[in-house]
Amino acid sequence: MRVCVIGTGYVGLVTGACLAYIGHDVICIDNNEEKVKLMKSGQSPIFEPGLSEIMQSAINSRNIQFSSDLPAGVAHGEILFIAVGTPPLPNGESDTRYVEAVARGIGANLNGGYKVIVNKSTVPIGSGDWVRMIVLDGIAERQKTLIPISGSSCEEKLPEISAQFDVVSNPEFLREGSAVYDTFNPDRIVLGGNSLQAIGMMKDLYAPIVERKFAADQSLPPVPVLVTDLSSAEMIKYAANAFLATKISFINEVANICDRVGADVTQVAKGIGLDSRIGNKFLQAGIGWGGSCFPKDVSALIHTADDYGYEAQLMKAAVSVNERQRLIALEKLQQALKILKGKTVGLLGLTFKPDTDDLRDAPALNLIEQLNRLGAKVKAYDPIISQTGMRHGLSGVLVETDAERLADSCDALVLVTEWQQFSTLDYGKMARLMNHAVMIDGRNFLDPEAMVRDGFQYVGVGR
Ligand SMILES: NC(=O)c1ccc[n+]([C@@H]2O[C@H](COP(=O)([O-])OP(=O)(O)OC[C@H]3O[C@@H](n4cnc5c(N)ncnc54)[C@H](O)[C@@H]3O)[C@@H](O)[C@H]2O)c1
Numbered sequence: 001m002r003v004c005v006i007g008t009g010y011v012g013l014v015t016g017a018c019l020a021y022i023g024h025d026v027i028c029i030d031n032n033e034e035k036v037k038l039m040k041s042g043q044s045p046i047f048e049p050g051l052s053e054i055m056q057s058a059i060n061s062r063n064i065q066f067s068s069d070l071p072a073g074v075a076h077g078e079i080l081f082i083a084v085g086t087p088p089l090p091n092g093e094s095d096t097r098y099v100e101a102v103a104r105g106i107g108a109n110l111n112g113g114y115k116v117i118v119n120k121s122t123v124p125i126g127s128g129d130w131v132r133m134i135v136l137d138g139i140a141e142r143q144k145t146l147i148p149i150s151g152s153s154c155e156e157k158l159p160e161i162s163a164q165f166d167v168v169s170n171p172e173f174l175r176e177g178s179a180v181y182d183t184f185n186p187d188r189i190v191l192g193g194n195s196l197q198a199i200g201m202m203k204d205l206y207a208p209i210v211e212r213k214f215a216a217d218q219s220l221p222p223v224p225v226l227v228t229d230l231s232s233a234e235m236i237k238y239a240a241n242a243f244l245a246t247k248i249s250f251i252n253e254v255a256n257i258c259d260r261v262g263a264d265v266t267q268v269a270k271g272i273g274l275d276s277r278i279g280n281k282f283l284q285a286g287i288g289w290g291g292s293c294f295p296k297d298v299s300a301l302i303h304t305a306d307d308y309g310y311e312a313q314l315m316k317a318a319v320s321v322n323e324r325q326r327l328i329a330l331e332k333l334q335q336a337l338k339i340l341k342g343k344t345v346g347l348l349g350l351t352f353k354p355d356t357d358d359l360r361d362a363p364a365l366n367l368i369e370q371l372n373r374l375g376a377k378v379k380a381y382d383p384i385i386s387q388t389g390m391r392h393g394l395s396g397v398l399v400e401t402d403a404e405r406l407a408d409s410c411d412a413l414v415l416v417t418e419w420q421q422f423s424t425l426d427y428g429k430m431a432r433l434m435n436h437a438v439m440i441d442g443r444n445f446l447d448p449e450a451m452v453r454d455g456f457q458y459v460g461v462g463r
């Protein structure tokens with residue numbers, strides 16, 4: 001099928017590349033010319049495991065094109081994905097201006113046959129109908145430009161714009177760091193809309209994925225496809241993220257109690273996770289959840305509830321537990337080092353989770369800010385940020401090129417991101433390079449006994 005994906009970030013580029021890989025004819029549109037240039041040269045502007053290979057394969061089979069030409073994209077696609085960002089506004093509300101610009105642009109260029117406009121971006125509940133309205137506005141604006149000005153000598157009758165379309169909500173559940181895997185191995189596909197034709201086309205589009213043709217385990221039953229109304233699909237996206245964020249805040253609260261009573265949260269998580277009603281996922285206690293999605297999506301849902309005069313108390317609590325959790329490493333540093341002013345703290349990891357280059361709302365950023373405020377010098381080593389030199393959003397921190405340089409002359413290390421590489425560092429050598437060998441393990445990732453053997457004073461979270 002002919003597909004146009006507008007917005008080539010973590011979601012749009014992965015979606016576009018994977019759809020091209022499974023045989024669709026895809027054009028990816030972005031208004032960032034530099035990104036387009038990079039993608040045209042076969043390079044991915046983001047770090048995501050497996051993405052470059054998928055892109056390269058799609059480029060070789062001529063199933064994918066990259067462009068900044070929205071009209072060409074709209075003309076190309078039978079299915080038009082909107083996958084632009086919906087960042088948070090200062091009041092927590094979702095900023096939908098990029099979605100609006102794209103919807104207007106689609107309307108202004110829509111012509112010819114039937115199209116399905118797909119909201120892939122995470123958008124406030126009710127956005128499906130709103131997008132439809134904006135597209136219609138875009139069509140009307142263009143129509144106006146086609147009508148000859150009254151009183152002009154132009155007698156020519158201009159053609160009517162024929163634009164048939166439906167809007168579908170197709171929320172995305174991929175995780176950064178495993179986005180390609182998640183796209184080929186989804187737990188479910190959610191399609192919200194009331195047009196049978198549009199839903200039918202979406203099912204055709206996803207058929208190879210639903211049938212697990214590209215899955216890690218092809219013997220599994222087909223991927224469940226849940227068809228709902230527009231608002232329910234939009235709500236599913238927010239509710240899923242709010243639930244997962246709340247689950248993490250819950251285990252973090254348990255961890256804080258464990259710290260006080262002398263229990264080990266990693267064992268507690270195992271013990272409760274074996275109950276199939278609870279499940280063992282998303283019970284990893286640590287320094288709190290971050291990233292480009294949980295914080296903004298939970299805030300947006302709280303804001304939506306507020307708009308309807310309802311106070312989302314549980315979600316507000318999940319957020320405030322998380323805000324406190326983000327400072328837990330600082331508290332533990334103060335307990336271990338007492339005065340932080342003039343001390344040097346090294347951060348192992350900067351990104352909000354491993355296997356991504358994304359620093360949006362990363363707990364490390366809070367930590368850097370707070371440590372600077374208290375007069376500590378902050379250094380960091382992150383396998384991807386140190387290598388790529390990407391520094392967007394980073395200040396008040398010296399980025400080192402390897403873990404041993406990081407440890408050199410530090411008074412404490414904080415493991416912020418559980419990069420796999422951090423399990424095999426020479427911690428004995430690192431401890432010897434430090435002024436004080438203190439390790440705050442913000443992700444309960446390291447083996448406490450091994451750390452002590454290597455000479456560290458080890459402090460975990462709820463452990
Ligand atoms: N990042 C994730 O893991 C994830 C997962 C699920 C859902 N989502 C949702 O998907 C959406 C996209 O998120 P993301 O992380 O991929 O965003 P992103 O910021 O990485 O990418 C957005 C892209 O859209 C482009 N863009 C902005 N305005 C444009 C326009 N008018 N025309 C063309 N391109 C334009 C930007 O240049 C950028 O490349 C958001 O709503 C987000 O909440 C994200």
Ligand SMILES: O=c1ccn([C@@H]2O[C@H](COP(=O)(O)OP(=O)(O)O[C@H]3O[C@H](CO)[C@@H](O)[C@H](O)[C@H]3O)[C@@H](O)[C@H]2O)c(=O)[nH]1
Pocket residue numbers: 122172173174175176177241244248281282283284285286287288289290291292293294297352353
């Ligand atoms: O047990 C856990 C699991 C995660 N986290 C933290 O939670 C945050 C989010 O992690 P994760 O969900 O793995 O990454 P994201 O890429 O942000 O993915 C989430 O957000 C996406 C955007 O909406 C959704 O598509 C995904 O389904 C949803 O998992 C990170 O800071 C993690 O460190 C924990 O602290 N403990």
